[in-house]
Amino acid sequence: MPERSNIFLHGFFLTLRCFPALIWAYIFNLGLALIFSIRLHAQFSSIMDHSLAAQRLTSGFDLSTLANTFLRLQDGPSGGNAGAFTSVPLYLLVYFFLVPGTLFCYQTKSPAHLSTLFHQGLLHFWRFFRITLLTILVSALILGPLVFIQGKWADQVDKHAVELHAFFATLVGYVIIFLVASILRLYFDLVEVYTVQLGLHLRHNGKPDRRVRRALAPAWRTLRAHFSQAWPVFLFLTILGASAVVLTARASMHMLAQPRVWPTFLLAQFGLFVLLFTRFWQRAAETSLALQNPTFTPSPLPILPVVGKVNPIDPLHPNHPVPAHQISLPGQPFDPIPNPEPASPSLDEPDPGVFHHNPAKSPQ
Template sequence: MIERRNIFLHGLFLTLRRFPAVLWAYAFNLALALIFTVRLHSQFSSIMDHSLAAQKLTSGFDLGAGAEVVLRLQDGPSAGATGSLSSIPLYLLVYFLLVPGTLFCYQTKTPARLSTLLHQGLLHFWRFARITLLTILISALILGPLVFLQGKWAEHVDKHAVGRHAFFATLIGYILIFLVASILRLYFDLVEVYTVQLGQHLRHNGKPDRRMRRALGPAWRTLRAHFSQAWPVFLFLTLLGAAAVIVTARTSMHMLAQPRVWPTVVLAQLGLFLYLFTRFWQRGAETSLALQNPIFRPSPLPILPVVGKINPIDPLHPNHPITTHTPIPTHETPQPSQPLAQTPAPIPDPIPNPEPPSPSLDEPDPGVFHHDPTKPAQ
């Protein structure tokens, strides 16, 4: 019987037990960020290192000086846009390599080594690529009309309301879009979890089951049956990660006037790490839910009633008669050219070696019973 657990706590346990996966993901994301911000850093340095206006940013935060820096960056080639566009393929590559291995380690007792993560990522690479394309397609079909309706709703609110009422009326539409997007994200996360779980089973030809479409149905049934349990956990962890980023970013903004820069950098990276940790926590909670609702459920063997005498040769069919094979003597063994003769089995005697019956006589036999009447009695 499958043990039922709290997916919130069990997901945290899985994340902490496979904590190296979080560290590897953070290391790869940090490396990508450093690589694709080198050019942007050089442009900022050319403006701020030899500028009198840069003193307003080093001694304190000046919004006017910051806006002027942004305008000067837009005059030349945009390094930020170029770097962001070129970093998307590499980010997806890291995602396709690390996430399948992480889910595999969550579902098994395999340690989260880098070799294991990359190996499982290569095995599930194209399956996760197809899931990503399917996610983009379905999200566009569902969220596209909602975004269009939100734009029309915002125009209507601007024409008929102002102030706080207009703000909250517009905010409701964005919250609705966010909730629908979170449900889609949760569903396709479960699809990825079930895809990795399905790959651990073999097909009839002995190869792993790589049919991604077989994970769509179980993910939908699990989400529908446990929606009230999974969705609040997913939303809470999403908001927790976003709150960590907002708090650390706001604190870093207040620390810009400090003479040392490294506390600001460390605090900002801490917020990003906490956001990444909550994302892996979500993966752990989804894995816990999938482990409690697997695709293949083990079925117990049927218990057959025992009726009659048990046949030791075929114990599952006790009513079958027990057949005894009488050995054929060596001298009577037929040759291959001779047909087998049906030799009837000898019928055993019910009373082996019976004694001969005693004769019935009218008088005692003198040969057996010796009686001498002339001999006097003692």
């Protein structure tokens, strides 16, 4: 029976142990962000470098000016949209390579080297691709009707309520959608964890088990049995990461008027790093839960009936005959280790060949 532990703390220690995986994920995400922000930077420069209205952003922060800038970006022809669409496949590609390797290191205690992450990413690439397609399909079937109902509910609220009452009434619908989406995300995270766990076992043909469908039922059983333990941890870490991003973004907006840009950049990156850390923490907590509820449990050795006499020297093979010199007579205890040599006979007097005694000779 696997040892039970707190998935929140155990997940935290797993995240720290595989901290290089988090660093590599942050580096790749930062690289993608820098690459695909070059076009956006050029568009901002074309608008703000030759505009007097840009002083309201460089010397302070004006929300109306910023909104007008984004409207001009959307109206003008640009390749920013193409870059945005290109960044999504590249992000998914990095996701398919890093996440399976991270889950593998969580479960096997292997060092999170970049070679290990990419090797496991190659092995699990198509499995995680199928899981992603299944996630999109199930989410569309469940969240699609909820979003449609939320739109109708918002229209109804706008007709019959105003101010705070309308705001909170609409907010309830969005909260319900968020909670349902979090449950779906938690379930498919467990599916990915169990998929990696199944890959550690060999089938009868000697090949790793790559069947994603075999991870669906264990993930559902674990989620149903430990829902009150896993879901609050997932929600708490989600809110923690989002709060870090909001707080650092708000502080960065107040620092826009400073002459130096790098403090704002570092503060914003710190918030994004905390968000990424909480996501890896979620994965580690889910891995801890899956390790405590594995798909395969070691079966005990079968107990075979013992027929006939058992040889104490070799009790695991009861069919082997007992040697004749080890058979004990009735009324005598059996000695499993017989005396290798007979006892020496007792003498009436010392042996003269061994003990030389001459009373006439005085000691020197």
